[in-house]
Amino acid sequence: MTKLGPNTVEYTVKSGSGHSSGGAGGPGQGCITVLRANGSGNSCGALGDGRPSRQPNAVVIQVATGQAGTAILDIVSD
Known part of the structure; x- marks a missing residue:
């Protein structure tokens, strides 16, 4: 986490030679970040309920804002 506050979250994920x-x-x-052997990508915005979906040959990281300076982190992999 690079920044964490009430309903605020910022982060950087490093994987191999990229980030x-x-x-x-x-x-x-x-935000949802998808890490694959050939690169990564992310998207940010409103999140639905539940954990992120598994994706083939990838690690999926979901970070959600929380109240009182907390964050919710979910990681799923194939």
């Missing part, structure tokens, strides 16, 4: 970063602010907001 991906994201950030979101507001209730129910967050």
Whole structure:
């Protein structure tokens, strides 16, 4: 985590020689980062309920904002 506050989260994930970063602010907001052998990508915005979906040959990381300066982290892999 590079920044964490009430309903605010920013982070950077390093994988091999690359990295991906994201950030979101507001209730129910967050980011999903997908790490693969040939690169990574992420998207940020409103998140639905539940854990992120598994993707073939990937690690999926979901970071969501929380109240009182907390964050919710989910990691799934294939």
